[in-house]
Amino acid sequence: MRKTLKLLPIASFLLASASIVSVGAYAATDAQLSHKAITNNGIMKFESLKQPVISATGKLLAVEVSPDRGDSHGLVQSLTSSKKFIVKGGSKPQVSHDGRFVAFSIDTPLLEKEVASSKEKKKLKSGMALLDTQTGKEQRFERVKEFSFNQSGTHLAVWFEPKEADKIDDKDKTVVDKSAEKEKEKKAKVDKFDKGSELTLVALNTGVSQTIANVSRFYFDKAGKHLVLASNDTKAKKHQLVLVSLDNNAREIVRQFNNQQIGEVSLSEDGKYIAFTHGDSKQAPYGREYHLSLLNIATGDVKSAPVSKEWKLNRYTKLRFSEDSKRLFFGRVPQVSQQVELKKIATQDDLFDQEVVTGQRGLKIWHGEDARIKPNEIKQYKKEQKRTYLAVLHLKGNNLVQLADTSVPYVDLQEQSRFVIGSSDIPYRKMITWAGFYRDYYLIDLNTGHKTSILVQQASDQAPSLSPNERFAVYYQQGDVYLYQVSKARRHNLTKGLNVSFADEDHDYPSTAPGYGFGPWLDNDAGLLIYDKYDIWQMNTASLEGFKLTEGKGRKQGIQYRVTGLVKDENKPAVLASNQAVLLHGYNERTKGDGYYQAKLGTSGVTTLMEGDYKLKTLARSEDAQTIVFSKERYDLFPDFYSADYSAPEKAKRQTDFDAQKRQFNWGKSELVHWTNGDGQPLDGVLIKPTNYVEGKRYPVLVYFYRFMSDRLNAFPSMKLNHRPNFAWYVDNGYAVFLPDIRFEVGYPGASSVQALTSGVQKIIEMGVADPDAIGIQGHSWGGYQTAFAVTQTDIFKAAVTGAPVSNMTSAYSGIRHGSGLARQFQYETGQSRIGDSLFRAPQKYIENSPIFYAERIKTPMMIMFGDKDDAVPWEQGIELYLAMRRAGKDVVFLQYEDEPHHLKKYPNKLDYSIRMTEYFGHYLKGEPAPSWLTQGEAYTEYKKAD
Template identity: 30%
Template sequence: MMRMSVSRAAAGLVFLIALAAGSLAAQTAKKPITQDVYDQWRAISGAILSADGQWAMYTVSPAVGEGELVIRSTAGATEYRAPRGYTGRPQLMAGADSAAIFNPQAAQFSADSRFAAFIKYPPAAEVEAARRAPRGRPVPQPRNTLGIVSLADGKVTLVPRVRSYRFSRDGGKYIAYLLESDTATTAPGGAGAAGGRGGRGGAGGAAGGSRQEPGAPLILRDLASGTETRIDDVTSYLFDDAEHWLAYTTHAADSTKSGAFVRDLGTGTGTALASGKGNYRALAIDRKGTQVAFVSDRDDQASAKPKFALYYASLLPTKGKKELSPATAVVTPAAVGASLLVADRGRTDFVRDGGTLQFALAPLPLDTIPADSLVDKAVYDLWSWNDTKIQPQQKIDAARDRNRTYVAAFVPATGKWNRLSDDSLTQVTIADNGKVALGLNPVQYAIEQTWGEGGSDVYVIDVATGGRTLVTRHLEARPQLSPAGKYLAWFEGNKWWSYAVASGRKVDLTGALKGVRFDNEEFDMPDTPPAYGAGGWTKDDKSFLVYDRYDVWEVDPAGVAAPRNVTAGAGRARKLAYRVVNLDTEDRFLDPAEPLMLTMLDSATKSGGYAKAKLGASMAPETVIAGAKRYAGLAKAKKAEQYLLTQQTYREFPDLWTGRTIAGAAKISDANPQEKDYPRGDVELVSWLNDDGVRLQGMLFKPEGFDATKKYPLIVYYYERLSDGLHAYVAPTGRNVINPLVYTSLGYLVFEPDIVYTEGQPGKSAVKSIVPGVQALIARGFVDEKHMGLQGQSWGGYQTSYVITQTNMSAAAVPNATVVNMTSAYGGIRWGPGILRTFQYEHSQSRIGGTLWQYPERYFENSALFYLDRVTTPVLFMANDADDAVPWYQGIEFYNAMRRLRKEAYFVVYNGDVHNPTKRANQKDIDKKMQEFFGNKLLGHPAPSWMVQGIPYLQKGRDQVHLAAPAAGGGKDPAPQP
């Protein structure tokens, strides 16, 4: 193992002591917000408190670039900083797979609050060098480094080539970390498997399948002394909660050294639970450290395709013996039958109380078709009217379906097991007590699900016997299983219901509350309004918390006690929406002995805050903190009265605040000190009446130094309801929607109006909401009504393309990823999930409310395509040829109609990119083109060359590499005048 000395490591860690603020620097002129400064803005992630509340830790990262770990004392000015490497590098990397989202692993504190650990990723230069290396040329792959920080003095130990690490949940003496093997060929960024707490099931294990590479060295480090123990060939490892045991599996080149083992951390004694040639996977240990399970094919090595069995071992001493008993095969291949296998993938885990072990079964794999067997054969897809899924969805789901598993449960006390799920009862959740499970059967409604009318039959399962009891049929909402397994609760028919597992009694919990709506009052889609939601269960399943629009209700799942309004109607009286915050994430219930913490949001002003209430009572909540801000992320130290939260406004970044009380919290981070050098402007909440007399709200973003006596160009951006985001901080970004901060810095006003809808009239509803809102702003005298633009993406793009057919108020419009023809889009495919788009029109966002043959006139009347002859507004729009949500041929229909009508239109297609571009270069390019287009039409800037000359196919890409177009003979006709 390679390890930096403490002194050398400490030199690499920046130790800062906060100083008193000095004199203010002389103010200078604000800098313009341009694309080259976007990545100066950093975000905070992974913010946590140590268990004793003495430390806060978080990572700050730009969208693209190097991140930094910060560990800050909550009681003083002590602060440690360390580089985390290339953390800001997700799918934005040039040439990266658009689906490969990179999420840096969160740093962790030890349970005793004496140490912290983090993964330091390779620097950007190493990652980029490896990515750009020619194929076939050997190149060292970037590796991750583990950092271990002593909180007492800030010293750090750096360990290179670390794949993952673990602390125990409640211990604190040890850290275990898995090194890269000497033969590892991890791709850039591929290292760093999930580490963290020593949970119960299988992290750090090898991928499923019959082949397995040899394991790697595991290091067990005593954090206080620095003493290390090396264990070779490890493939997976786990601590129990209290750190009595380290369980691990190995796979060695010498097969006799492969096996499943435990190490007694008190004595240092290691015990082989099973060993010998074979694979050992899906390791699990219960929270109390009394039992271990895993799967292995060791007993079937004589077969051509060895099959796995489930092994179980007790870690409790056997009477009369000092040694642990070896693991025994408790579920064998013979026991599961010829059509099933014990799976080496899927979840293997002990339930919370340890009385039941969940494991996975799998169907026999399909035989593969030989690669050359279809030569000179027809290759085709057959779409059958009886298919439960259409072919594109089957293709998307193929890998998951091919590797599907079934939930099964083994009960150690009885030695019996049962299969709980199958191809019909596909979703099973076992309660914390391990005795009952919730099962959902959506299969018989799968065809109806294609157009948005699915659901599930709901069952309660006896884990000990596998027996199933039907609770209700065709339920649209997902039911909740109580933590102790005594009840199910669900929302149906505008009521909350419960089902008592022991008695089979079904109870209407809220039907007696006349005039109280638990379904969404503002829901305006042509479907059943969903519930406002639930706040969770109380201890021992005594009660269940549900929401109306504003208040919190406590209901008795047994149906004996009457429902209690915990917030005493104060929410509705004050127009404050109260919602539960669970500060103890370890427990899955709310403790009635503790204050009930609530978030609150003022629906009129958008002000936020936190309040306290009392379970078992009905009284107005006590406000803890409130203001014209958005408060979020509230957390509490596990063993101390120390709180962590963020607060933000449009002008104030959501930095971290901490304190012994919430109201007394002080700011401890400053992620973006550079923002003071750039213009910020401000935002105003505005209101108006739409054409149907409904009072609406919206946000008006103003440039810095706004002067109401002057006139400003206006850009209107919308989706549905956005005004609740009044106090959300906006960082500068460049992508396929306008950024209010960027555009106000360019001299525009930006207006974001809320929109409400009438069923069957989505396009007209948008016009009725947007146009009066703009007119209300014009009446105030500061809008240049001859220089107004519209912009939207996806649903906002649809509304933009429709609005310009109904009014000529805008001088420019950018409807990205738009639908212009509902009649053709209705039968299209959302290529990301492979599903049919009909549900969106019949039941969801597009709000037509029926089929194309029921309401052909609605589809026609709400399709911009049929009114494009009225358009006078120049348009720029994007539709990408790998769009995973809207068929990109909608863009083709739009372009060809505008071109045929000789109306000014510019159509951008980013090849191989999706609905919202994920490739960094494409994000920046559409941002630039939108700025250039609006700049030309609304600010009078010169038109860029792509607007004047276009880009012929033979010249494609020359503008990106700065090659001039041929001087003559380029084969381009003169550009027609719009």
């Protein structure tokens, strides 16, 4: 049944009121000029904080400070004093364990990049700065490829880029011996994988350094005792395995080869073994077969890992010891027959040999039974070239077990002693095209490689979690949470009978609703934490029962509680003590404010530590201490960093004050707006009134949206120029900005979006804020589609800017997402576009939800923007919309940005689009003079002149 679109009559928006200000009467008053105006130049220079790193001791914070355009700098801040340091050009900080030393990557200055030629740009390399926070001394290194501290923070390894090769004189006319050339061709080429470069090891406490040449790999052990390096001198044919003892900086060549290229290296956690791969240096790097060996550091004995006729090691093999040093994990690839080389035309007869001639063809065959469609297969090709299949070598007994294989290619490797989780998407690769992503999940025995199926056709974003002691696995399926008992291969429904939903309650897609995920496991596998929309449940694995850790307050008060502030280790997830006090983050769905709370495991109840009208983000937790770092923000409060004890965030100390740069501007404020749509469904939105807002005065409004926007009430606006409007600029220039929530109905995405938009706009008109004759709308991607559709159904918007919109669902349905090579069908049948069926089963729904079929109705001027290398939406969708409006005689402008993807990447284009957007809305919403590009366009000849 076709949904009836309950649009408000256009006439109802034309409110007669003495307070309405005519278009063009939005000039700034003297009061508005008391602060600096927000300009594009100011936005470019506005700084944000990135990549905070806290020392393990919890006493020091390092962070990258970056403007939208320009050079970053590093900020190092003591958390226990006012001591701070600035590192010019610094980014991507690393901190030594004790916090005394901080290393930053040093990027090439922007001006140097901008003035460099394309050839010169390729030679520009990053550097590195090392700061001693005790002395304030800074040491700089140039052309650095990689750097890292050892685990204990006593040493720093600085690995340099290869030195530039000597230039070849193109004018050299020396006669070359052809026979010598042929001899060279027989030799294997040396590529960057084989080439080594210098590595400098710095002993931080003494400042003494040593340099090792031709390093191609290096690895610090986690005990902080050793550094192992692969040094490959391909010219001298010297391939050395080098071990450095970090307690005395002594260097020893523990293994040397003349014709064996050393590949990967690793050290066992107990410091007893070096694992390394090596292969024939005469073989080409891409085809070289490697062997795995283990060297006993104490005795010097070398043991080779078993070899297989079915499997081999290659250049992409990685090595990793288990935490207990009993196992070595590494990747292998199947042995495959050599590909047949196509014969090239060389003789007169070859010119007419059909096999030889067709061997030069350019052809890709798309077959209906292909697991992947060709564009996706091609995109996956490079990944597949680098794919290895996980195996494990048990050091005791030298027993090798293959864990992953071509039928179960993925393994989630955590610190486990007996089992790991494996998965396979192979049975479902074909149906990815229309149904989305699924996997089968297996429990894999580390000792035997035996695979036990535990889940079939599970959504790939709903993977099971294995308990630390490997007695249980937990997973979500069809609205419930299940516990799988490994020893008995039994599954138990943990949430059956609980009077609450564990499925996403806001899920409005034509697919099965996902769950809310799981919190940490408890020690000894005694239990785990699971989430519903609001509350946290503590489940007992013995009794298979649980209780609301948060006492049900979440659902009663509309607060979404989640565990936060745990130490992050990607290889070893956090485990909680059964009576531990845990820090919770809470988001109040009603007020949109955040808070920190505390709960004690084993007891039902929540203690409020702090809450308010702000947004909180937990950023880091120190490894060896109770210190956390978090940010606190509002629309009018920059997200500065605070430090606190894990148990007392309410006593936090403010560590940065980048809000100072905001205080030079006249900033607006955000407020929450409530209304109901045409179906009586309650909706929320954010209204940001202009700076120096005058009650009773009406203002032009810019509507920006996507799906849920009200959770941005307390978000500081992004001070960047990109594909979105900069809220702060518009608010400072006399606009109100409105961010409405959109709730969708499957099958009617366009109509349900329009209902939410028009009812929301009606609300802010009734509030006396919006000028009904000056309301603009802007959206990008999914928001761009909704923008394009909205103006076909209502005349309420006086100007529309749509970025990367789908305009014709009938053609977009079988389009290609060029970034991934995936077909777009699944987006309509199960995903964001929310049609819920195929084009051939529900053609009318595709037509009803496509803007181009209503192009003749459009009365709103529209500006369309696309990058012509869009990797998500085919940019031809913009052409279709442009041509439909052009044919219908509508007011339309199309901005085609060359060589740009779905989101603009090149800064000149981001700035240009931002300027044109402000000019466009300025003309149609504020009566400002139209620029020539808007009234006349731009001829290609003019474009070429500018070029």
